[in-house]
Amino acid sequence: MSTPRKSRDPRTLRPATRLVHGGAMRSQFEETSEALFLTQGYLYDSCAQAEARFKGDAPGFIYSRFSNPTVAMFEQRMALLEGAEAARATASGMAAVTAALMGQLKAGDHVVASRALFGSCLYVVEELLPRFGVASTLVEGSDLAAWTAAIRPNTKTAFLESPTNPTLDVVDIAAVADILHQAGATLVVDNAFASPMLQHPLALGADCVVYSATKHIDGQGRTLGGIILAAEKFIADNVHNFLRQTGPCLSPFNAWVLLKSLETLPLRVGQMDRTAAKIADFLAAHPKVARVVYPGRADHPQRAVAAKQMSGGGTLVAFEVVGGKAAAFAVADALTIIGISNNLGDAKSLVTHPETTTHQRLKPEQRAALGIGPGLLRLSVGLEDPDDLIEDLDQALGKLAAVRSAAE
Ligand SMILES: Cc1ncc(COP(=O)(O)O)c(C=O)c1O
Known part of the structure; x- marks a missing residue:
């Protein structure tokens, strides 16, 4: 695999061009359209090479639950679009939401979330997290004083979507991010409704953005998918291992559909x-x-x-x-x-x-x-x-x- 011969640093390109060329890797056949690597595993030249890859001392793929070339192209293109340092794709939007929250949390922590959440997200915040000893408080998202009042010494993270589903309320992402940062906590934004074209939560101060790629990113009603975007450190500390070990990975086929969809987003x-x-x-x-x-x-x-x-x-x-x-x-x-x-x-x-x-x-x-x-x-x-x-x-x-x- 190599980056295309005529490639320019994609960060110097405008968004529409990034969405056509960003993240592309080519095989030895120099295909024009990104390849679909429908493979579970990868061969090593030697046991020493396998050892080095497992230790993280040598680049290369190990197993498609961890990473896959087609999935990597989708992640890279999304990271370029969002202006994020790192991205991890997931099997669905709910897998992305669950990993972005659970990956940061442990028993004894507290989460604040806006009340107007997609039903399954509400289940994660209101029912699932408390079963594992994480307390949660729901607030009216547009009421900034309510966010401030909800913060506790053990508040670790907060979660919101904007515009909300289905009543399309808008939450001030920059103001909520400020409140959370002053308390030493992080903010995760579900940007599914706005889509990555109309709103950039990381640029507004959020620490992590999640998508149901099932929605506008596929945009043609075919595949489920999700993605988590954040700084390299956020992903390394909270998301990388959680996803590798628990396994809600995106199938290479679905990643290929989503990758090609980004061209027309x-x-x-x-x-x-x-x-x-x-x-x-x-x-x-x-x-x-x-x-x-x-x-x-x-x-x-x-x-x-x-x-x-x-x-x-x-x-x-x-x-x-x-x-x-x-x-x-x-x-x-x-x-x-x-x-x-x-x-x-x-x-x-x-x-x-x-x-x-x-x-x-x-x-x-x-x-x-x-x-x-x-x-x-x-x-x-x-x-x-x-x-x-x-x-x-x-x-x-x-x-x-x-x-x-x-x-x-
Ligand atoms: C705002 C929002 N977040 C998350 C999800 C979950 O996405 P998925 O169905 O891809 O798991 C949805 C799905 O409808 C949604 O509307």
């Missing part, structure tokens, strides 16, 4: 972001829509923070349909292009009813505190023509109006 996210902004404005003007939440709109509650830390409004729009659960179900069921699915970041537009799916596990009072009402729908905007999507939403909302007026 700026085009896809840019287009999805522009379409989402158009759809948010359409929905905000519709009489059957009670509320629209989109971080790119002037009426977003944390618009100033969003403008400071995001370079777009994002690819998701949350909206509340007039008429509660029955109306939300009727609108989603009537859509003809937009599919019903809990996934997001896909080229295909997808709609979710969070109350009955992704956030079903929460207690009603928890949902109420997060603003997840019965009429709320979360729309993940895809790559279709924006006017087709608006027409689809319009006809679905129009049917709702007809059903309601017939019943009245």
